[in-house]
Amino acid sequence: MSNQPDAVTLGRLWRFFLPLGISASLVTISHVIINSTLTRAADQKTVIASYAIAMSLLTITERPAVMLRQTCSALVRDKRSFRAMLRVGQLVFTAILVLGLAISYTPLGKWIFGGPLGASDTLVPHVLDVYQVLMFVSIFSGIRCLYHGVIIFNMQTKWLTIGMVIRLLGMYGLSVYFIHAGVTSGTVGAIIFLSGMIIEAGMSYFEGSSLVRRLPERAEGHPIASTRQIFSFYRPMLISTLVTILIGPSINALLGKTGDAALSIASFALAANLVQLMVSFFSYFHQIVLNFYKQDPRAVRNFTLLLGFLPALLVGLLAFSPIGAFIVGHIMGAEGQLKIETIHAMRPFVLYALVLPWLDVLNGISMVGGHTRIFLGSQSANLILTVSTSILLVAISPGWNGSIGAWAQSAGICAECLFVAVILRRLARASHTLTQHA
Numbered sequence: 001m002s003n004q005p006d007a008v009t010l011g012r013l014w015r016f017f018l019p020l021g022i023s024a025s026l027v028t029i030s031h032v033i034i035n036s037t038l039t040r041a042a043d044q045k046t047v048i049a050s051y052a053i054a055m056s057l058l059t060i061t062e063r064p065a066v067m068l069r070q071t072c073s074a075l076v077r078d079k080r081s082f083r084a085m086l087r088v089g090q091l092v093f094t095a096i097l098v099l100g101l102a103i104s105y106t107p108l109g110k111w112i113f114g115g116p117l118g119a120s121d122t123l124v125p126h127v128l129d130v131y132q133v134l135m136f137v138s139i140f141s142g143i144r145c146l147y148h149g150v151i152i153f154n155m156q157t158k159w160l161t162i163g164m165v166i167r168l169l170g171m172y173g174l175s176v177y178f179i180h181a182g183v184t185s186g187t188v189g190a191i192i193f194l195s196g197m198i199i200e201a202g203m204s205y206f207e208g209s210s211l212v213r214r215l216p217e218r219a220e221g222h223p224i225a226s227t228r229q230i231f232s233f234y235r236p237m238l239i240s241t242l243v244t245i246l247i248g249p250s251i252n253a254l255l256g257k258t259g260d261a262a263l264s265i266a267s268f269a270l271a272a273n274l275v276q277l278m279v280s281f282f283s284y285f286h287q288i289v290l291n292f293y294k295q296d297p298r299a300v301r302n303f304t305l306l307l308g309f310l311p312a313l314l315v316g317l318l319a320f321s322p323i324g325a326f327i328v329g330h331i332m333g334a335e336g337q338l339k340i341e342t343i344h345a346m347r348p349f350v351l352y353a354l355v356l357p358w359l360d361v362l363n364g365i366s367m368v369g370g371h372t373r374i375f376l377g378s379q380s381a382n383l384i385l386t387v388s389t390s391i392l393l394v395a396i397s398p399g400w401n402g403s404i405g406a407w408a409q410s411a412g413i414c415a416e417c418l419f420v421a422v423i424l425r426r427l428a429r430a431s432h433t434l435t436q437h438a
Contacts, residue, residue: 008296013288013303019157020284023164028277030171030196034189037175041183050126051186053119057112058134061099063241064092065142071234072149074290074367078219081230082150082212088230089146093139100135104128126186133190140194140201147201147208152287154211163203171196233372240375243383247412250383251405254390258398267338267402270328271345272409274318275353279311285357289364304361312354319346345402351410359417365424374423381419386412 034051041047068089076082103109113119113127144163151159174192224230255264285304293300318324328334328342366374389408393400400407 008292008299010299010303010306013292013299016155016157016291017284017288017303019159019161020152020287021281023160024280024283025277026161026164026168028280029168030193033168033171033175034192037178037183037192038186038189040179041185041188046123046126047183047186047188049119049186050123050130051189053113053117053123053127054130054134054186054190056117057103057131058137060245061096061103061135062138062141063245064238065096065138066145067234067237067241068092068142069145069148069152070237070286070290070367071230072146073152073287074149075224075230075233076150076153077215077222077224079212079215079217081219081222081224082215084225084227084230085146085149087227088234089142093142096138096142097135100131100138104132104135130186130190133187133194137190137194137197140197144197144201144204147204150208150211151204153291155291156207156211159203159207163200163207166203167196167200170199233367233370236372236375240379243376243379247383247386247409250387251390251408254387254394254408255402255405257394258401258404260401263337263341264401264404267341267345268405269402270332270334270338270342271349271402271406274324274327274332274342275315275346275349278314278318279353279356282307282311282357283360285360286364286367289361290367293365293368300361304357308357308361309354311357312350315346315353316350319343319350341401341403344400345406348403348406348410352406352413355410355413355417359413359420362417362420362424366420369424369427371424371427374420377423378416378419382412382416385415 035048038044038048038051068085071088072082072085076085103112109128109131110124113131114121114124117127119127148160151157171192174195178188178192251268252265255261255268258264285308288300288303318327324343324346325339329339332342334342363375366372386408389411390404393404393407397404
C-alpha cells in the first residue's frame, strides 16, 4: 500500500522536509525556555546543576523511545504491521518505566548520580527529585515518536511543526507561571519539560491514530507482520546506542587531561552546542531516504546535493567570520580566552558538518535495506577514532584545548561515514553478483 503519488519532485521533497527541519530546530527553544526559567531561582547553582545532571541521564534513557520513530517510519505500512510495532513500543515503554522507577526509588539512582555522573552527596537528593519527574518524559517521548513514524510516512509532516509550536506555547505559559510563583528547585524545569512533551505526544497521537485508522488491514507485498520482525530491525539500533553514549563522556574525560581542563571542556561544550543549533535543521535526511528512495533514488540524491553542503557553509560562516565572534561574545556571553577558544573549537566542526548529511543519507539507505546491524560497527568505528584522536592530540598539542574535542568528534564521524559507505558498497556488490548467478 502507498497513498503517495509516483512523481517525486523537488517541491514535494521540500514540503515533506521543511516541517521536519523546522520542528528539529524548534527543539532547542524548549531548552532555552527551561534554562531561562531556572536562572530565576535564588540558589541558581544547585537548581541548574540538579536539572542538568538529571537531564544527562534522560538523554540516555530516552534513546530507545526516540528510535521508535525511524523504526515505525520504515516498517509500518498497514494495520497489521502497526499492531506489531505497537507491541514493541509497549515493551520499550515498560522497560523504560521499570528502569526509571529503579533509578528514582532504589540505591541504583544514588550510585549513578553520585558515581558516574559525579554529583556531590548534597546534590544527589535534588537530582533524584528532578529525575522522578523527568523519567516520565521518556514514555511520552516514545508515544510521540511512535506516531511521528506514521505521520511522516503519510507525508503529514506539518503536524510535527504544529505539535512543536503548541508544545512551546504550553511550556512558555508554565514558565511565566513559575517565574511569578517562584522557582525553588530543578523540579520546576522537569515539570515544564514533561508538560511540553505530554502536549506534543497528545497532538501526535491525535493525528497519528487518525492516519492508522485509514491504513489497510494488510498492504499488498508488505511482509512485516510480527513483533519478531520489528525487533530484528530495532535491536541493532538499540545496541549501537550503547556505544554512542560513550562518545561524549570520552571526549570530556580526555579534555580533562589538558593544561586547562575547565577551559577545554567549556569551550568545546559551547562550540558543540552552537554547531548543533546550526545543523539541527538538517537532521532528517534519513527520513527523505526512508520515504522516497525506493520511488526515486535520483530525486533523493539531487535534493541531498542541493542542501547537503549548507550545514558546513553555516558552521564555516560562524567559525571564520565576525558573525561567530558576535554570537559567542554577545549572545552566548563568553568572554576573554573562553570566547577565543570557543571560536577556535568551531573551526574543526566544519568537517563534522560537511560529513553529517551524507552519513544521515547512508544510514537511511541502510534502514531501507534492513541493514541496521551496520550501525553497531559504524558507531564502534566512530568511538575508536574519536578516542584515538583525542589521546593523540592531548599528547602532542594539549594547548589546542576545546579544538581537540572538535577534531576528535569530526574524525569519529568521518570514520563512521566511511564504514557505512564501505559496507553498503560490499552489500550492493554481493547482491549484484547473486542477481547475475540467479
